[in-house]
Amino acid sequence: MVPSLHYDMQVPAMIEFARNDLVMKVCAYAGAGKFTIEEREVPEITAREILVKTKVVGVCGTDVHKAIHQTVPEGTVLGHEISGVVERVGENVLQFKPGDKVAIQHHAPCMSCKTCLHGHHSLCDQYLETNVIPGGFSEYIRIMPENVKHTVKRMPDNVDFVEGAFMEPLSCCLRGFGKLDPLPGDNFLILGLGPIGMLFCQIAKAFNANCVTGIEIDPFRLQFAKNTLGINHAFNPKMDSWDSFAVDKDIEDFDHIIITVGKGSVYQGTFDHVARGTKVLFFAECPPNQEIILDPNMVYKHELVLLGSYSSAPRYLTMAMDLISNGSIAVRPLVTHIFPPEEIGKAISLAKTARESLKVMIQFQD
Ligand SMILES: [Zn+2]
Ligand SMILES: [Zn+2]
Structure with missing residues (x-):
């Protein structure tokens, strides 16, 4: 529903900013290595969050592990090697704007606890409490304030969405x-x-x-x-x-x-x-x-x-993006298969069997 001018004038800017009546496509885990395509509401965002329209998401070995060994509940949206375009920003977000090409790491450490100061960022209490919502294999994702602060990186012009989705695994x-x-x-x-x-x-x-x-x-x-x-x-x-x-x-x-x-x-x-x-x-x-x-x-x-060494830390995200951008690490040749979201089950089983394949990815269309 498009709000009327009258409605616009009645509500605070932040709520107006966050509202949407859109639905989106997500790949929901359906148990035993299976997935269903569901329609869900596009997430709303708060003042310090951003909404990203997903472009490319890599299939990680841990996605395969979770799907095959059933370590996550049904309905979970997997996927965490993500690139996309900023669709909307909360009113207090200054460092990103709609249209920015970004790559995202799904977990964000606090950067200030003793665990973080010792360099064990992936063991920080905050780390696993943060995530992209609902998960990477989704047409839109909500990025929490902790992630906006430390784990969203703008992609240089010479890095495309397929390459950008490698930021997370390369950083690890x-x-x-x-x-x-x-x-x-x-x-x-x-x-x-x-x-x-x-x-x-x-x-x-x-x-x-x-x-x-x-x-x-x-x-x-x-x-x-x-x-x-x-x-x-x-x-x-x-x-x-x-x-x-x-x-x-x-x-x-x-x-x-x-x-x-x-x-x-x-x-x-x-x-x-x-x-x-x-x-x-x-x-x-x-x-x-x-x-x-x-x-x-x-x-x-x-x-x-x-x-x-489990997972990543913010400084390595910057390093990964730089090495992809300057050509020191060639990620493109590693991509053997790109599937639409409807074929997520096929993508996961291909990544599992690993036959004549390397990187398997999911690409969302405009
Ligand atoms: Zn991974
Ligand atoms: Zn910490």
């Missing part, structure tokens, strides 16, 4: 990579060459790694990492034995190992590849109750370093 990788505190010329092993593994390969190369080795069982992904990204070695444990491969390729000790596959057996297998002082980054969520066996002397006598 940059944060994890930073925890390794590597030196140029280091040797890296990346376990799993999905979209996240591919981002780590590129970050390591951009950081002047001496050697990047990837381990993956999917031939398409191995070929891509070797031929398109130019990693030094691509190993398929289903086809070859590691010992002969390592001797044949004259592979040096690894300074860093990055685990991007959420399986206890993959985590356990990592310890076959550690050397003196190797730093191991735990970067993938496992199903519950997975265990690994660790010889304490590997940590004590060989100074093995185990690091975890």
